[in-house]
Structure formats: C-alpha cells, structure tokens
Amino acid sequence: MSIANSVGTCTRKCGTILLDAITFMVFLFLDFLDTFFCVIFKLLDKFFEGKASPCYCKSKAELINGDNEEIRGLSETLYRRKNVFREMGFLNFAGKLEYRKQIDGFDGGRRFLNRWSDCGCESCVSWIKDNACQKLHVVVREFPQERSDDSRRESTENVIFVHGFASSSSLWTETVFKNLAGPIKGHDYRFFAVDLLGFGRSPKPSDCMYTLNDHVEMIGKSVISPFQLDSFHLVAHSMGCIVAVALAAKYSKFVKSVTLVAPPYFPSSKDGTISSSMVLKKLAGKRLWPPLAFGQSVMSWYEHIGRCFCFLFCRNHRTWERILKLLTRKKELSFMIVDLTRHTHHSGWHSMHNVICGGAKFMDDYLGILNRSKVEICIIHGDRDPVVPLECSNNMKMKFPNVELKIIQNANHGTVILGRKKEFARTLEHIWASTHM
Numbered sequence: 001m002s003i004a005n006s007v008g009t010c011t012r013k014c015g016t017i018l019l020d021a022i023t024f025m026v027f028l029f030l031d032f033l034d035t036f037f038c039v040i041f042k043l044l045d046k047f048f049e050g051k052a053s054p055c056y057c058k059s060k061a062e063l064i065n066g067d068n069e070e071i072r073g074l075s076e077t078l079y080r081r082k083n084v085f086r087e088m089g090f091l092n093f094a095g096k097l098e099y100r101k102q103i104d105g106f107d108g109g110r111r112f113l114n115r116w117s118d119c120g121c122e123s124c125v126s127w128i129k130d131n132a133c134q135k136l137h138v139v140v141r142e143f144p145q146e147r148s149d150d151s152r153r154e155s156t157e158n159v160i161f162v163h164g165f166a167s168s169s170s171l172w173t174e175t176v177f178k179n180l181a182g183p184i185k186g187h188d189y190r191f192f193a194v195d196l197l198g199f200g201r202s203p204k205p206s207d208c209m210y211t212l213n214d215h216v217e218m219i220g221k222s223v224i225s226p227f228q229l230d231s232f233h234l235v236a237h238s239m240g241c242i243v244a245v246a247l248a249a250k251y252s253k254f255v256k257s258v259t260l261v262a263p264p265y266f267p268s269s270k271d272g273t274i275s276s277s278m279v280l281k282k283l284a285g286k287r288l289w290p291p292l293a294f295g296q297s298v299m300s301w302y303e304h305i306g307r308c309f310c311f312l313f314c315r316n317h318r319t320w321e322r323i324l325k326l327l328t329r330k331k332e333l334s335f336m337i338v339d340l341t342r343h344t345h346h347s348g349w350h351s352m353h354n355v356i357c358g359g360a361k362f363m364d365d366y367l368g369i370l371n372r373s374k375v376e377i378c379i380i381h382g383d384r385d386p387v388v389p390l391e392c393s394n395n396m397k398m399k400f401p402n403v404e405l406k407i408i409q410n411a412n413h414g415t416v417i418l419g420r421k422k423e424f425a426r427t428l429e430h431i432w433a434s435t436h437m
C-alpha cells in the first residue's frame, strides 16, 4: 500500500469517527431538548387545558394494560424510545404534573376537540361542526367513455386513490386526474381520491389512535359503503400503500388490481415476526445527513420536538403560506407545500408510528390473502428513492414473485409520479385495462 493510500484510509477513518462523534452529540442534545419540551408542554397543557395529558415518555406497561384488538394495532415504537435524560430520572418531575387517570385500556387520546397547540382555522376545524358526517374528504370524478355509436355502457371501473404521509388527495387530482389520455374505450371510469384520516381536509379527531384499522375503516365508511362499490382498483403512494394493502385484504373479493408506488414494505423474519423498531431504524435511523434523513429521524424519534414543529408550522400554516406567497410572488402555492402542514401533531405522530412502523407486521398476512385471491399487484418504485429504499420493493418481489415490479430510472420518492405525470397515468391505464381480459 502506498503512503498516499494509507493516508487516505486514515483520513476517511478519522472522518467517520468524527461524524459518529458529532452525530452522537447532536442526538444527545436532542434527547435533552425532547425531555425539556416534555416538561414545557406539560406545564402549557396544564395552563391551557387544565390538565397535563400523558405522553409516550412512559413505557407501554405504564400506559396500558390488557391486550385487545385496539392495542394490537399500536406500534411498539410509540413507547419510550431510548432517551438518556429520561433514564436519568429528569422526568419524575414531569410525571408528577400528570393527572391521575383511571387506566383500563389506553387513554392517550385527548378530551379537547381542538388543542391549544393545533390550528383552529376554518379549513382545519370545519369537520367538527359537521358532527353527523364524520367521513373522509373524498374527491370524486367520473370519466365517461366515448360513445360514438350507441354502445351500451358496459361497466364502470372504480379506482380508489390513497396518498402518503403529510399529503392529500391533491397528489392524484393534480397529476393522474389531469393526465388521462381521454375516454377509455368500453369503460366508464370513476375515480375516488381520499384525504386520509388526520390529513388534508379530512377530520382530525383527537381521541383516535390512527391505527391501520382506523384508516381502513374510514375509507370503507367514506367510499366503499356510501358508493356501494363491489369492484374497484386501488392506487397508493408510500404510507398509503400499507393502508391500501390492508384495505385490499379486507375487500379481497372486490379488488381488481392494486398499484403500489414506493411501498414501505419489510418482510417478516422466519418466525413470522417483525419488529416495528427495526422499521423505524431502517426508515428513520438517527442520521445527520442528508437533511431529509435528519428531519425524518427527528420527527419520528422525538415526540415533543415534533410537537414543537407542528406548533410552529401546522398551527400557523396560514401565516407561512402568506409569507411564502410574498417571497415567491405567486398566487398559489404548490399543493405539495400546502399539504405538508395539514395535520395535527396527534394525527401525524400516531399515523407515522401505528401505520408505517406498526403496520409492517400485518403486511405479509395481507399480501398472502391477496396472493391467494390472485389479485393483480403492481409496484412502481424509483431507483433513487431516499425515503423508502428500493430494497423494500425488491423484497416484496422476492417474497411474492407474482407481483409486477416496475423500476423507474432516476426517479425519487416524489418524481416517480410528479416528474412523469403523463407516463404514470399511461401506466395506470395499462394496468386497469389488463384486468379487463
């Protein structure tokens, strides 16, 4: 080995050690900050709401007892993520602030419809007034077929679209809905794009744990039952894929095809288990770089820092939108920006843990049901996806060889749809048409 080479190796090694040390220090500081905000929020909650509500700084055993369906839907990653300062007993003080509650089952929910730390603007709370109608916001659009001759309308193909984390139905209405090639011969199409529970313009209840089951039930209640669908296709992106697979398994007799875009899939190990903390580490490991990865890890590991961000950005989204419009001199902001803040900390935090991390353990069972029912599954994944690694889709393909995997070159988590809207719409048309045969 030449001297230059060994100097290079040494520099790289030192670099790695230095980076590790800095990473360690930054996350140590964040541990402290989270503990600090835990106390602050306890005091503020007590001040504004009269009671400090419990948080997940406690272990599962301290918060719940019993074991029922609801609890099975909760992710292990919710509870007591390791924090040096908490272990040192800093939180005993915060614990004393908490109200004594009767525990049977779990009371992590809130008693207030709208918390002091959530936005109370018209569009954010409109669902509260409409109490009788606790349904998701659904955008419905019909695309009638060409009727040059008197061809009888054969059938209507229904498609349900499910978006991912911190997104909304706009992801589909602004892309696929606008890029259909035109009437599709022989079939009418009816599209349903939902805003998931807790996101976009949908209700954001404060007493809900946003489990996979909650999301699936709400789609059933808001789309499948009221429109009496007995046959439909599904298209989903990112976190929405987990919801879509669960929904498809529940209605496996009705589903004609499932298209998953960048699904966060993790195969269960040989003994059939999968740990949600493994998913959390894979998708949001404690990393400083790139900034997106850092943001993801902070938002998923630190409950109270996350609440601070939501307090700053989600609660004040109208102000930020005004500022951004001024800065960019545009009348309208991109739906991507607007959708980022349309959730509460409660809905975002629980969906992230209970659906993305906690939902992983149900996936193989659900996919097994779909495999047995011979439901056509197609995966579309960008090969440069930094959010959900391509490895996820490769693993699904390996476990279920019947799924069709389309890898898109040079596309990431967003551009896999947004960077190729027309092509993406063509692919979907092709998938739906192939089930007609």
Ligand SMILES: *[C@@H]1O[C@H](CO)[C@@H](O)[C@H](O)[C@H]1NC(C)=O
Residues within 6 Å of the ligand: 368, 371, 372, 399, 400, 402
């Ligand atoms: C999927 O279904 C096929 C039969 O259609 C079966 O041979 C295969 O074992 C199934 N795969 C899994 C992982 O269940």
